[in-house]
Each structure stands twice: as C-alpha cells, then as structure tokens.
Amino acid sequence: MKKYKLHTGVKPIKLTDKQIMKHQNFDHLFMSYNDLTSRKKPPIYKSKKWFLFLLLVALASYLISEFS
Amino acid sequence: MSTPKRSKDFPIVLAAQQDRKKFSVLYNKYYKEIFIFILKKTSDETLTAELTSNTFIKAMVNLTKYRDMGFPFSSWLYRIASNEVYKYYRDNNKVQEVEIQEKDAVTFLSDLELDDNSAQVNKLMTCLSELKEQQSDLIEMRYFEKLSFNEIGEVLGITGNNAKIKLYRAVDKLKKTFQNK
Numbered sequence: 358m359k360k361y362k363l364h365t366g367v368k369p370i371k372l373t374d375k376q377i378m379k380h381q382n383f384d385h386l387f388m389s390y391n392d393l394t395s396r397k398k399p400p401i402y403k404s405k406k407w408f409l410f411l412l413l414v415a416l417a418s419y420l421i422s423e424f425s
Numbered sequence: 426m427s428t429p430k431r432s433k434d435f436p437i438v439l440a441a442q443q444d445r446k447k448f449s450v451l452y453n454k455y456y457k458e459i460f461i462f463i464l465k466k467t468s469d470e471t472l473t474a475e476l477t478s479n480t481f482i483k484a485m486v487n488l489t490k491y492r493d494m495g496f497p498f499s500s501w502l503y504r505i506a507s508n509e510v511y512k513y514y515r516d517n518n519k520v521q522e523v524e525i526q527e528k529d530a531v532t533f534l535s536d537l538e539l540d541d542n543s544a545q546v547n548k549l550m551t552c553l554s555e556l557k558e559q560q561s562d563l564i565e566m567r568y569f570e571k572l573s574f575n576e577i578g579e580v581l582g583i584t585g586n587n588a589k590i591k592l593y594r595a596v597d598k599l600k601k602t603f604q605n606k
Contacts, residue, residue: 358514358515358520358521358554359520359521359522359523359553359554359558359561360520360521360522360523360554361522361523361525361549361550361551361553361554361561362522362523362524362525362550363524363525363526363527363530363546363547363550364524364525364526364527370464370468370469370470372464372470374457376470377456377457377460377461378457380460380473380474380477380478381452381453381456381457381460383448383449383452383453385478386452386478386481386482386485387445387446387449389478389482390445390482390485390486393482393486394486
C-alpha cells in the first residue's frame with residue numbers, strides 16, 4: 358500500500374555514481390544466479406532405486422553375518 | 426510482410442539467452458538506471474541495493490521468457506523492479522511512503538482545475554493513496570517525476586498513446602474520488 362504525504366523538507370536521498378557503483382557486482386550476481394538455478398544433487402537415500410539397493414545390501418550383509 | 430520492430434538490445438538479449446554470462450552487458454548498462462528508480466521509491470540505500478540485485482536475478486532467471494516487442498529492454502527491467510518494490514512492502518506489511526513537493530501538488534490541482542488551498546492539497550494526498558497502484562504510478566510519473574508519455578510507455582511496456590489513455594482514466598478516477606470526498 359502507498360501513502361502519499363507532503364514533502365517534509367528533508368532532502369531526498371541522492372547518491373553519487375561512485376556510491377551506486379560500489380553495489381554493482383556482476384560476479385556476485387552471477388554466483389547468486391547459479392546458486393538459485395543449479396539443481397542440487399538429491400542425497401542418495403532420496404532416490405527410490407538407490408534406497409532399495411542400499412536396503413538390499415544392508416539386508417544381505419546382515420544375513421551373511423548372521424548365518425556364516 | 427514487415428519484420429517486427431526490435432529493440433536495440435535485441436542481439437545482446439539473444440546472446441544472453443544462450444549464455445547468461447553475456448547478461449553482464451545488460452547488467453552494466455542498466456544497473457544505475459534501475460538503482461535510481463528503486464531508490465526514489467524506497468529512499469534507503471541498502472534496501473535499494475538488495476532490491477536491485479533481486480531485479481537483475483529475476484531478469485536472468487526469466488530471460489528465456491522475455492519477448493522483444495520493440496520496447497527497450499529497460500522497460501522489462503522497470504516492470505520487474507516495480508514488482509520487487511511492491512512485493513517488498515506487501516510481504517513486510519509496510520506502507521510505502523511517497524513524498525510530494527507542495528508546489529507539485531498545487532500545480533497538479535490547478536491542472537485538474539480544482540482549488541489549490543492547503544486543505545485541498547491534504548485531500549489530494551488521501552485520494553492518491555486510495556488509487557490503484559498502477560494508476561497512482563502513472564500520475565506520479567507524469568505529474569511529479571515529469572516524464573513524457575513515451576518515457577512512461579517505456580517503463581510500463583506500452584505505447585506512448587496507450588500511456589496517455591491510461592493516465593487520462595487514472596486522472597478521471599482521481600477527480601471523481603476527490604469530488605465525492
């Protein structure tokens with residue numbers, strides 16, 4: 358929502374080119390863009406196939422250790 | 426058949442759509458312009474830097490969706506920036522305060538052929554606050570920031586004539602609200 362009011366006499370903030378440029382950083386922006394867009398690899402246990410595989414390996418090792 | 430009108434930035438945008446690193450050209454070209462635009466709305470340097478970054482990141486993320494309709498690329502950035510500012514105030518439940526110079530308010534009232542005494546000026550502030558965001562933006566740009574219709578059109582991504590029509594409607598709405606108060 359906006360609220361309009363009469364100017365109170367305080368000068369509006371004006372920055373020099375140098376002050377503005379100090380915030381300008383494409384490398385940083387590009388990093389943020391990459392962080393935002395790069396797909397993070399899901400942890401191995403979150404993949405259904407890998408989860409079943411790990412479960413079978415665990416079960417097999419348990420059975421081998423129990424009956425050998 | 427005529428070829429569609431393209432903006433000057435079209436080749437750079439095309440290149441940036443293929444390789445986001447090339448977006449740096451557009452970033453460096455429009456950073457200051459967008460920063461100043463947001464600063465006018467927030468009056469806060471740190472917040473402006475943050476919202477400017479958000480604007481450019483959103484532009485990079487959505488660059489493939491950008492369609493060149495002949496307007497400068499900056500008009501698309503202005504629209505994203507406006508939305509970012511609006512979103513910030515909405516998400517934080519804050520009221521965006523817009524300060525108007527008294528002489529500009531008085532001139533505006535005379536343009537509307539309304540009395541320009543101090544009571545009317547205060548009434549004008551209330552009525553402006555009650556307008557829809559886009560309508561008050563139009564009035565701000567035209568009467569307080571003194572932009573031409575073409576410049577307003579560029580910011581909003583519409584033609585100068587369309588901006589004129591929309592402004593006329595906004596002023597009409599304002600006048601009606603003003604007279605009913």
